[in-house]
Amino acid sequence: MKKYKALKKIRVIISLIFLLLLFLFFLDFAGIFPSDFIRGVIYLQFVPALLKFFNVFSWIATGFIVVLILTLLFGRVYCSTICPLGILQDVVTFLRRKIHKKKKHRYLKAMRWLRYGILAVTVAFLAGGSILILSLFDPYSIFGRIVSDLFRPALTEGNNLLAGVLNKMDIYALYPVDLQPIHIGVIAIPIAFLILVVWMSFTRGRIYCNTVCPVGTFLGLVSKISLYQIRLNPTSCTKCGICERKCKGGCIETQAQRVDFSRCVGCFNCLDACPFDSAEYALNPLYASRHKTEPRPEKVASHKTDVNKRKFLAGIAVAFFSATRMGKAQELVSYSATTPVKRENPVSPPGAQATNRFNNSCTACHLCVNVCPTQVLQPALLEYGLRGLMQPRMDYHSGFCNFDCVECSKVCPTGAILPVMLEEKKRIQLGKVQFVKENCIVETEGTDCGSCSEHCPTKAVDMVDYKNGLRIPEVNTDICIGCGACEYACPTHPYKAIYVEGNPVHLQAQKPKQEKLKELDEEEDFPF
Amino acid sequence: MFTGSLLSMGGYGKIFANTTNNSQVNYDLVAIRGGEPDKMFERAMEAMGGMRKYVKPGQKVVVKPNMGWDVVPEKAANTNPKLITRIIEQCFEAGAKKVYVFDHTCDEWRKCYDNSGIEKAAKDAGATVAPGHTESYYQKVDIPRGEVMKEAKEHELILESDVFINVPILKDHSSARMTIAMKNLMGVVWDRGFWHRNGLHQCIADFVSYRKPDLNIVDAYRVMRRNGPRGVSINDVTTMKYQIISDDIVAADAASAKIYPSDEKVPHIDMAAKRGYGQNDLSKLKIGRIKI
Numbered sequence: 002m003k004k005y006k007a008l009k010k011i012r013v014i015i016s017l018i019f020l021l022l023l024f025l026f027f028l029d030f031a032g033i034f035p036s037d038f039i040r041g042v043i044y045l046q047f048v049p050a051l052l053k054f055f056n057v058f059s060w061i062a063t064g065f066i067v068v069l070i071l072t073l074l075f076g077r078v079y080c081s082t083i084c085p086l087g088i089l090q091d092v093v094t095f096l097r098r099k100i101h102k103k104k105k106h107r108y109l110k111a112m113r114w115l116r117y118g119i120l121a122v123t124v125a126f127l128a129g130g131s132i133l134i135l136s137l138f139d140p141y142s143i144f145g146r147i148v149s150d151l152f153r154p155a156l157t158e159g160n161n162l163l164a165g166v167l168n169k170m171d172i173y174a175l176y177p178v179d180l181q182p183i184h185i186g187v188i189a190i191p192i193a194f195l196i197l198v199v200w201m202s203f204t205r206g207r208i209y210c211n212t213v214c215p216v217g218t219f220l221g222l223v224s225k226i227s228l229y230q231i232r233l234n235p236t237s238c239t240k241c242g243i244c245e246r247k248c249k250g251g252c253i254e255t256q257a258q259r260v261d262f263s264r265c266v267g268c269f270n271c272l273d274a275c276p277f278d279s280a281e282y283a284l285n286p287l288y289a290s291r292h293k294t295e296p297r298p299e300k301v302a303s304h305k306t307d308v309n310k311r312k313f314l315a316g317i318a319v320a321f322f323s324a325t326r327m328g329k330a331q332e333l334v335s336y337s338a339t340t341p342v343k344r345e346n347p348v349s350p351p352g353a354q355a356t357n358r359f360n361n362s363c364t365a366c367h368l369c370v371n372v373c374p375t376q377v378l379q380p381a382l383l384e385y386g387l388r389g390l391m392q393p394r395m396d397y398h399s400g401f402c403n404f405d406c407v408e409c410s411k412v413c414p415t416g417a418i419l420p421v422m423l424e425e426k427k428r429i430q431l432g433k434v435q436f437v438k439e440n441c442i443v444e445t446e447g448t449d450c451g452s453c454s455e456h457c458p459t460k461a462v463d464m465v466d467y468k469n470g471l472r473i474p475e476v477n478t479d480i481c482i483g484c485g486a487c488e489y490a491c492p493t494h495p496y497k498a499i500y501v502e503g504n505p506v507h508l509q510a511q512k513p514k515q516e517k518l519k520e521l522d523e524e525e526d527f528p529f
Numbered sequence: 530m531f532t533g534s535l536l537s538m539g540g541y542g543k544i545f546a547n548t549t550n551n552s553q554v555n556y557d558l559v560a561i562r563g564g565e566p567d568k569m570f571e572r573a574m575e576a577m578g579g580m581r582k583y584v585k586p587g588q589k590v591v592v593k594p595n596m597g598w599d600v601v602p603e604k605a606a607n608t609n610p611k612l613i614t615r616i617i618e619q620c621f622e623a624g625a626k627k628v629y630v631f632d633h634t635c636d637e638w639r640k641c642y643d644n645s646g647i648e649k650a651a652k653d654a655g656a657t658v659a660p661g662h663t664e665s666y667y668q669k670v671d672i673p674r675g676e677v678m679k680e681a682k683e684h685e686l687i688l689e690s691d692v693f694i695n696v697p698i699l700k701d702h703s704s705a706r707m708t709i710a711m712k713n714l715m716g717v718v719w720d721r722g723f724w725h726r727n728g729l730h731q732c733i734a735d736f737v738s739y740r741k742p743d744l745n746i747v748d749a750y751r752v753m754r755r756n757g758p759r760g761v762s763i764n765d766v767t768t769m770k771y772q773i774i775s776d777d778i779v780a781a782d783a784a785s786a787k788i789y790p791s792d793e794k795v796p797h798i799d800m801a802a803k804r805g806y807g808q809n810d811l812s813k814l815k816i817g818r819i820k821i
Contacts, residue, residue: 032639165665171627176660374637403637405599405644448728449796451704452721456635460756464703470796472704490635492722515764518754521790523770527560527818528787529811 005272005282012082012269020088027148027371028156030178036372036411045083047216048139048364049414052132056362056416069223076224076231078267080210080217086140087210087217087266089147090202094249097203109205109251111261112212120218131388136364137190138215141414143198145366146191146391150380153371154180180376181399187380187391206249211264221263230285231265231272233258238279244271253280340439342496346503347384348395348483351402351429352410352418355506356385363417365391369409375400377485378409392417395431397485397501402431404458404484427458430510432483432501434461434476440498443473453487453499459513462487462499474499479511556817557808558775558784564821566750567615569772574619576817577774583744584692586624591631591690592616592656593742595698595713596645598759599636605751605766606759607641608698610650612748612772616696617654628656629686632716635759638662659686667719674804675735677727682719687740695742695778699749699771699785701757704729706795708758709782710745711737734800737778741806745781747773749788779807780814787811 022042026034040061043049050064068079080087097104119138126134136142157178164175201209210217224230233244235258242255248271252264271280346356350369353359370378370393377400378393385392393409395402407426410418421429442450453474454462461481464472474487476499488500561573574580584590594608602610613630620628630651634641638660642648648658660666667682687693697713704725705712711733715721724732749771756765771788775781782798802809 161665168659168666171657173657173659177663177665179663374640400637403599403640405640442726446726446728449704449730450725451702451729452725454703455758458759458761460703460761492725494722494726513761515762518764518767519790521767521769523563527562529560529784529816 004278005269008282009269009273012078012267015082016088016091019083020085020092023085023144024148024152027145027368028153029371030153030157030160030180032372032374032408036408039368039372039412040414043141043368043412043414045079046141046414047079047084047220048135048141049366052362052364053414053416056419062416068220072220072223072227074228076227076229076262076265076267077217077220079220080207080266081268084140084210084216085144086198086214087207089144090198090207090209091249091268093199093202094206105246106206106248106251108245108248108254109208109211111264116212116218116221119213120215123215130361132361132364133388133390135215136391138213139364139366140210140214140216142364142366143191143194145368147195149367149371150183150188150191151195154183181379181396183380184382186382190391206251207264207266208251210266211250211252217266224265225263226285226287227262228285228288229282230262231260232262232281232283233260234279234281237277239277241276243274243276244280247271247274340437342435342437342440342500344500344502346432346505347381347389348397348432348485348501348503349507350378350393350395350409350418351407351426351431351507352413352421353507354419356389356503357505359417360385360389360392362415363389363392363413364415365393366414367391367393368412368414369393369418372408372412373400374406374408375403377402377489395483395485395501395503397488401456401486401489402484404486428482428510428512430482430504430508432481432485432503433478434481434483434487435500435502436462436474436476437498437500438473440493440496441473442493442498443467443471445493447471450492452490452492456486456490458482458484458486459510461510461513480513482510555815557777557814558773558780558811559817559819560771560773560784560788561819561821562769562771564770566609566612566748566772569750569770569819569821570612570615570619570746570774572819572821573772573774573817576819577776580619580623583694583776584620584623584625587626588624588691589627589629589689590620590625590692590694591629591686592620592651592694592696593687593713593717594630594632594645594647594696595708595716596632596641596647597635597716599640599644600760601644602646603751603763603766604760605698605700605753606757607645607647608696609748609750610646612746612750613647613696614650614654616694616746617651617656620692620694621655625692628654629659629690630656631659631661631684631686633661633684633719633721634716661716664719670739672735672739674738675732676804677731678723678735681723681736681739683739684717684719687717692744693740693742695745697745697747698751698753699747699773699789700753700760701755701765703757705733705797706793707786707789709747709785709795710742710778711782711797711801714742730797730800733797734804734806737801737806738804741778742776744776745774745778747771747781747785749773749785752789754790777807777814779809780811782807783809783811784816 044064047068053062123134161177164177245253245255250264250266252261349356349359379396380391381394410421454464459480461477465475467473483501491497559573559576561569596607598606600606670683697710702708752769753760779801
């Protein structure tokens, strides 16, 4: 009805702005968007804001409180206007309507067991200190991974083709980008979720948000006590079912004239559609001063089974949780050399402070992977153990950490990578350089190399005199920051002669010593 | 601070003994000191016979600076941008149809192009700044005279251009001892790892046999004297206000190594000279010496 037309319009406009911006952030391989802008837009994403709040205790991370207040006032409007994965599903549903004009939504029974089960497992894992399940199911992070891991490489390929053609025509406005391939084990997860989400939204609207998504379930619980709710007015409702057929959430039961508001995603389509104004956005009866309406005909689950369910779920959680703790020593290189080398500890990004803290705070949205200019940040498979699945790690075979750069710390929405100042970052020691002389070219080939030392920004790897007039690397771990430039640059093939052993807890490197250089006489003659 | 040197520059070039004052003389090498990078270049280039000697109307020119590092010009890891601007302007003044600038950088290329100040300097002067960060820009070439390196993948702009101007910066280098003109050519090939794996100095010398730059302009205005090639801090740098220009890359390196404040021997210079790729005996060259 006209009365509610504006509501739906506002919802559509805001949601498309959020979707477009987030889509572009995760596609952006050229670093177009400033980090402050990215942070501002992501401020309202529920899970990242919640995590960041606990990581930094600052007003920067109060977005989840805003979302909670919104939900307490208006129900799950978050799901239809702010959540990128939710909006993406609306786009799918919109396209489906264009294909199957006749297909309508209908009331769906709530799948309570699955719905609250996933939420319970997520919470149980969090209580046990593992963020793995939340990472898997957080809709913002799922969206990030889908766009970053799947769409971005596709866009890059397109860009490279176009850049190739333009460059041949002497136009260098575009340039090719060599993206590092992501491990198939990592990429399989966003693929699976993309298929699941598209299929579910194509066939049944927002069923994903109402059965799988723990954020949707949680906000659904909150929306049960929201100030305003959508209801059908029994006096004017003719049970025509128009609203039910428009309801993406499948939460309107026309015959019972009932709306399961915990599953309402706040799209306002029903309000817009009802010809009799019977679908109302009205004060929650809980807060209405008049007599309480009759109790809602909800099924009351037996308390006993609830307890059993909880115990069962907790059991699963504990089992999984202990499994996630089992990390694996990372194979440094595919090795068959004289001296096998293994990195005992993976290297976490600057601002992570400690691998453990990082693993417990990152939902693997891959925004940092996007913005990292050197592509040193790559999603981990099992380098951190199962608990760090998909989380970014420093991959010194893909790149090295640029000395004058804190981009990842500027955008991280969860605070897993805490903000660091550039001067501070230049002394954060992520790991310590290790020299494997047996694999070094100077030793094995008897020629000069020095690639590692060239790239070192602190000269923690320096070249010192060796036999036959050669120079060989010498490492000083005190001033090493573990950026991995040496490891990346080491040309030994297929094995590296220098690598960074991760610091489980980041340390502070010492400042490189700086003696004054002797001044030169500017007046002296040409030496030839 | 620079005003003084700029003022004192006007026309007071002092050309020393063992060369004549005749500006028609064709020097093999010009060494100049005491001015700003662009002004020194103007004076030295004049002494070399002018840019028209090297760039003919309608030609494509490629200018290869060293901009391998994500640092600001003051840190002297990259060629001075003011010098690059003036070189490009002179190329166009000589009638160049197109001037390209690129480098295969060590740090992330976008940051290097940006922070070195060279991208802006080159674009302002009208040059086309091209990337060199993906293998797609490089084509295989044979190096028949190479001892170790028989082939390499070279940037297509080097292959396509009529004139190749090499503009290195003189600085300390942990593995090559010093990096000057010959070493700067590592930035026109794709697989630098091969050079490091197979004898760095020999490969540097081998590559010179493939294609020598038509002109080498060594920027030694600010010189990194330790912790090269990247440098740790500004304390590694001394302002020396030198520039060396020669069309003989080995001579340019030999002269630059002489002005560098250390007795360090640079093996690849002698290796290249021994194979006849250029002259490292400065006494055999006609050298122009200018003090501003």
